[in-house]
Amino acid sequence: MDATLFSLYFSALVAVYLLPGPDMALVVATGASRGVRMALVTSLGIALSRGMHVFMSGLGLAALMAAHPVLLDVVRWGGAAYLLFLAWQVLRADMRVDTTQGAEGSAASGFTRGLLTNLLNPKALMFCGLFLPQFVAPERGPVLLQFVWLGAILVAVGFAFDAIYAVLAARLSRRVRSASPFRKWLLPTVFVLLAGRLVAS
Known part of the structure; x- marks a missing residue:
């Protein structure tokens, strides 16, 4: 990829990550209510999910969902149900890190929240499926390697922005x-709003 095209790709990613969205809302709410450490762990979960979306879009799953809207609806409603479950779960628990549970258990729950919240958002998969192919060309080498390279940049830039927001x-x-x-109401409120946004989209 030449420097001009790479600059365009990088600038487009920066513009996307500067816009308010579900991932930003989740990271900000987690950082405000549970601290920077938990927000960074949540950001790692989101980063892994983004990598999985890149992989799935490379396999053509995004195109399959676009061709079969029922699959898109299944993921969309499943994601909304998961977000509502998270809101209920967080309301029942103390918003502070449970010292009796230990940091490892708390980190695992934050990582899982970030992973599944992004993974069950079909818009994230559709974005990768529509955005990345615009910068892939067979004449520049193996298409799979191009997807890996572009995906790695997408994940790295996204995590950098999430870390700043956290x-x-x-x-x-x-x-x-x-x-x-x-503060204890912030995270569950964000989950409910995200669920409503997912259903209405």
Whole structure:
């Protein structure tokens, strides 16, 4: 890929990650309510899911869903149900890290939330399926390797932005002490809003 085309690809990714979306909302809400560490772990889960979406779009799953809207609806409603389950689960639990459970268990739950929230969003898969092929050309070499290269950049840039959002949200939350009584409602509210957005889309 020449420098001009790469600059276009990179700029498009930056523009996408600057726009508010479900991943940004999840990372910001997690950073504000549970701290930067948990938000970064959640971001790692989102990053893995993005990599899986790149892989699936390379296999043609995005095109299959576009051709069969029923499959898209199944994933969409499944994702919405999962988000509502998360909202209910978080409301029942303490929003702070459970010291009796240990950091490993808490990190695993944050990672899983990030992974499944993004993975069950069909829009993320459709984005990869529609966006990446525009920058792939058979004359530039093996198509699979191009997908791997472009996908790696997509995942790395996305994680970098998520990490920035996580740090900023956690720091802002610490400064706004007056909002602390409402922090436990922030994450479940975001889950419910994301579920509604997914169903309405």
